[in-house]
Amino acid sequence: MSVAETSTGGGHPEVLLYLFGANLVPAQGVGGQPQMAVGAGVCLIQHLLVSLAPAGPLAAPQGATGGVGGPSDAEVRPRVCLVVQKSKMKLKSKRPLFYLLLLYSTQTLGIEIHSVPEANGDGVIETKLNETVSLICQLDGGGRDPLVPEELVWLRNGAAVILKEGNKEGRSSVCITPTIHEDNGVTFTCHLSKNETISDSVTLNVTYGPQLFGSEDVLVEEETVLILQCDIWANPAVSSVSWTLNGSQVDLGAGGFSVTNDEFLSQLSAQKATRGLHDGTFQCLANSSIYGVHTKLFFVSLTDKTIKFPLIPMIAGLVVVGLTVLLAVIARWQMIVKCFK
The missing domain is CATH 2.60.40.10 (Immunoglobulins)
Known part of the structure; x- marks a missing residue:
């Protein structure tokens, strides 16, 4: 993006803002004044750009025409162009800061998961049993301070994944090896630790055949x-x-x-x-x-069919016989003692 300031023959300053390499050639307007066409989409951010830039003159970009008496027989054919006409406000700012503010205000912060093998359009990773799946979560977009990395969090079916130090800030990876039956249908989610709504997810589809052999x-x-x-x-x-x-x-x-x-x-x-x-x-x-x-x-x-010995009934019979003998002995104990005298 480049910014230029020009003057008309009447001494009224105009601020011309060129976005992303737009080529500007002044065209003849009313009363000999150069006029600019403003695209519908660009007008939506016109006041934002002006309010972000402090007052002060800006240097003209390479190829832009400045001063009195510039060419007036060409047409204006900018790709994206924004004009603030006859403004009496003087802009004072350095271009790098202005560009930074513009980029910061127009880009959004997001998260994206890259995987090996790659996920399909539905966020499903096709793999097989006993293979390896690598997941990499990283920030996508601007609007963040590069000096203060965002901390990332991994979830496996809603449960937190324990990460080592140094594998949380700005970029984080998880490796599933080897894949097992229980990994089938599991969803891995990566989100910002301070904002769970900024997230991305993938689901594993582990295929395997029946365990029939031998x-x-x-x-x-x-x-x-x-x-x-x-x-x-x-x-x-x-x-x-x-x-x-x-x-x-x-x-x-x-x-x-x-x-x-x-x-x-x-x-x-x-x-x-x-x-x-x-x-x-x-x-x-x-x-x-x-x-x-x-x-x-x-x-x-x-x-061959074997005759099974009725063990339990046999044990029960032996117990009954033993008790009967014992009772008989007790009942005739006196007679037994006399016989041995």
Whole structure:
């Protein structure tokens, strides 16, 4: 921005203010007086600029024309121009201070979070399990004293994040490594310590597939309950889950099977395991839209049915018999003593 002061032939001073490199060439006005066109948007801050600048003459910018008898046959084509005509007030100020006041009054202070990987337009950071997310919070805009850095505060789902000294003023960073299941859906917020309304937030979307892999050996006694479980917890949730027995789809009706699924587990069960019907190789298959099909094998073997010893009834019987013998001995104690005399 540049500022110039010129005089007309009648001796009336005009103050010309050029904003951001506007080019000024005087045009012929009424009575030979140079006139200026004032843009609608610039007029809104005209009185603010004049009131901020103390009285006094200002030096003309490079390329501006000053003095009496300047060119009058050109047109005024400023990009952004503001004019105070025929003012008798003399401005006394140094340009650097004037520019500083102008910038301070027109810029606003804000906060912005930069991240690796970058957040999308909705402020969501897409990442995967066991990866690293870096967040950097810094002030955005003017209107602040560079000698007095603003203190920043981080929140994780509303709870304060403990920051080290030197990682709070003006610029602050937070690193999440490695990302875990519990980080999914977490919102990180950075705000000024003295003004919580000046803030910015990002949300993590941690994707992961179902934890299905390997195999498991299962021993089940005949005529007991058979239960097989596989972990299908994933983000996004799996689109489908299926069970096979020896390579074929499990026949729920013929085998007396039942399948229950929730957000975390898929369970296949049979109330009464039967040899030849419920033994073999079972496979659980979960399909993820991002991570594809995950599987786990179960090698089920049935053992012979064992006769279970009724331990508790046996103990109860022994106790009753023992008490009976003891009472009988007590009742005939006198007779027993006489026999040994």
